[in-house]
Amino acid sequence: MITIPGHHHISMITKNAKQNNYFYRDVLGLRRVKVTVNQDDPSMYHLFYGDKTGSAGTELSFFEIPLAGRTYRGTNAITQIGLLVPTEASLIYWKGRFEEYGVQHSDITTYANKPALHFEDSEGLRMVLLVSSGEKARHWETWEKSTVPIEYQIQGMGSVEMTVRRLDKLADTLTQVFGYIEVSRMKNEAIFQSIQGQVFGEIVVKSLDGPSEKPGRGSIHHLAIRVKDEVELAYWDKQVRARGFQSSGIVDRFYFKSLYFRESNGILFEIATDGPGFTIDGDIETLGEKLDLPPFLEGRRAEIEEKLQPIEGD
Numbered sequence: 309m310i311t312i313p314g315h316h317h318i319s320m321i322t323k324n325a326k327q328n329n330y331f332y333r334d335v336l337g338l339r340r341v342k343v344t345v346n347q348d349d350p351s352m353y354h355l356f357y358g359d360k361t362g363s364a365g366t367e368l369s370f371f372e373i374p375l376a377g378r379t380y381r382g383t384n385a386i387t388q389i390g391l392l393v394p395t396e397a398s399l400i401y402w403k404g405r406f407e408e409y410g411v412q413h414s415d416i417t418t419y420a421n422k423p424a425l426h427f428e429d430s431e432g433l434r435m436v437l438l439v440s441s442g443e444k445a446r447h448w449e450t451w452e453k454s455t456v457p458i459e460y461q462i463q464g465m466g467s468v469e470m471t472v473r474r475l476d477k478l479a480d481t482l483t484q485v486f487g488y489i490e491v492s493r494m495k496n497e498a499i500f501q502s503i504q505g506q507v508f509g510e511i512v513v514k515s516l517d518g519p520s521e522k523p524g525r526g527s528i529h530h531l532a533i534r535v536k537d538e539v540e541l542a543y544w545d546k547q548v549r550a551r552g553f554q555s556s557g558i559v560d561r562f563y564f565k566s567l568y569f570r571e572s573n574g575i576l577f578e579i580a581t582d583g584p585g586f587t588i589d590g591d592i593e594t595l596g597e598k599l600d601l602p603p604f605l606e607g608r609r610a611e612i613e614e615k616l617q618p619i620e621g622d
Contacts, residue, residue, distance in 0.1 A: 310540050312486050312502040314509035315465045316532040316564075316580040317356070317367035318389055320433055323525040325353045325372040329619050331429050332357045332368060335409050337456030340596035342586045343619065346371050347561060350605055350612050353619070359464065361595065362586045363447035364534050365508050366464040376525040379432060383471050384573045385521035386528035387514075389433075390420070390466035392440040392507065394459065399425045401460045402437055420467045420499060420512050421492070431526030438466045440507060467499075467510040468531055472573040475515040481571045482511065485551050486533070486544075502533070509533075520574070530568070532578035538565050544579050562602035563588060 322328040332355075333340045341362030346352045352373060358366035368389070381387070393399065399416050402425055406413040414426040423439040440463060448463045456462075472478050475498060482488035482500045488511070492499040496516075502509030511531075521527065535541050541558055548555045548569045556568040566580035589600050599616070601609055 309487075310535075310543055312488070312509060313534050313536075314365050314502055314506065315468065316364045316534040316578070316582075317358075317369050318386070318465060318468065318531050319369040319371065319529045319578075321376050321523060321525055321527050321529060322355075322370045322372050322431060323374060323376045324431075325355060325370075325617070325619050327430055328355065328370050328372070332370075334455055335405070335411065337451075337454040337461060338368065339451040339454065341367075342563070342590075342596055342600060343598065344600050344602070345605065345612060345616075347602060347605070350601075350608065351615050353616060355619075356586065356596075359447075360449035360451040361592060363449065364580075364582045364585075366448055368465075371529065373525075379524040379527040380519075380522035382519045382521035383473050383516040384575065385471055385523070386468065386531055386575060387434060387471045387521075388469035388512075389435045389528070390438045390468060390507075390510070390512075391435055392463045392466040393437050393461075394440055394463060396423050396439050398460045399423060399437060399439065401457075402427075405456075420507075420510065422467075422507070429526065433526040433528070436467075437462070438507065440466065464508055466507045467512050469512045469514065470531075470575055471514045471516045471521075472575065473515070473517055474573055475513050477572040478513050478575065481551070482513075485547055530576035530578050532566065532580040535579055535581055537581055537583070541565055541567060541579060541581055548579075 332338050338357035341358050342356040344354050346354045356369045412428045416425050419436050425437040488500040488502050489504045491501050497514050500511045545555050545567050553569045558567050564581045566578050568578050570576050
């Protein structure tokens with residue numbers, strides 16, 4: 309039986325690649341594993357941060373859109389990203405670090421039944437650190453050059469929050485199409501896991517009426533969920549189409565292959581293969597240090613580089 313092992317990556321919008329790079333690499337201590345461009349619009353950066361190699365389940369990705377306006381929060385959107393840390397002591401460390409760097413944050417609390425610390429980046433992207441109690445993204449690897457001590461490092465993605473008008477519609481897609489398990493249900497909230505008991509495939513769905521979110525800087529564009537290879541991806545393409553959703557069909561993103569579809573509330577999902585990964589065109593020791601382009605864009609390198617502003621630290 310083919311199952312979804314967890315999250316692959318999550319993609320957001322930033323207005324400023326330099327500020328984004330500073331926050332996620334220097335403040336959060338993630339490794340910038342890939343500097344590339346949006347393959348559908350190579351005039352904009354596409355930055356990836358994660359563990360040592362940017363393995364599936366650890367990747368935060370950002371499209372730089374310099375003209376992006378503010379986000380008007382609302383429903384029918386992905387509204388928060390959970391990031392895993394190993395212990396409750398980690399939350400104390402991070403609270404102090406956020407105070408040192410002037411990062412907006414909450415007190416230590418609970419979220420999705422786990423000790424938690426909510427925070428936002430400078431563009432208002434909502435995130436929450438969650439104590440994993442030993443769980444971490446399966447392939448997570450320590451990055452020794454992180455600005456954060458190993459014992460407190462972020463160990464991949466945890467609970468991803470979606471806010472929708474029709475909770476049951478999204479619930480049906482997750483459980484009946486992809487085999488997620490509903491592990492908790494309250495009046496206006498439900499929690500689903502791709503593998504029961506494993507938070508790195510967890511989705512928290514909240515019900516909210518009102519206007520849809522208007523995306524801008526600091527908004528979440530889509531969530532990608534994992535599959536092993538192209539054979540499994542083709543299987544899910546058939547399942548998505550059989551459910552009546554419009555699929556993009558399989559797209560070769562060079563670092564992985566994927567497809568896209570929107571569920572009934574308009575949430576955009578990507579389904580992405582684990583490989584070949586970011587080392588296909590880079591050495592582990594120097595990942596993310598220069599602009600990498602997929603082969604079909606390499607012939608346009610001079611044109612593309614001319615339109616991109618250098619990122620601080622390059």
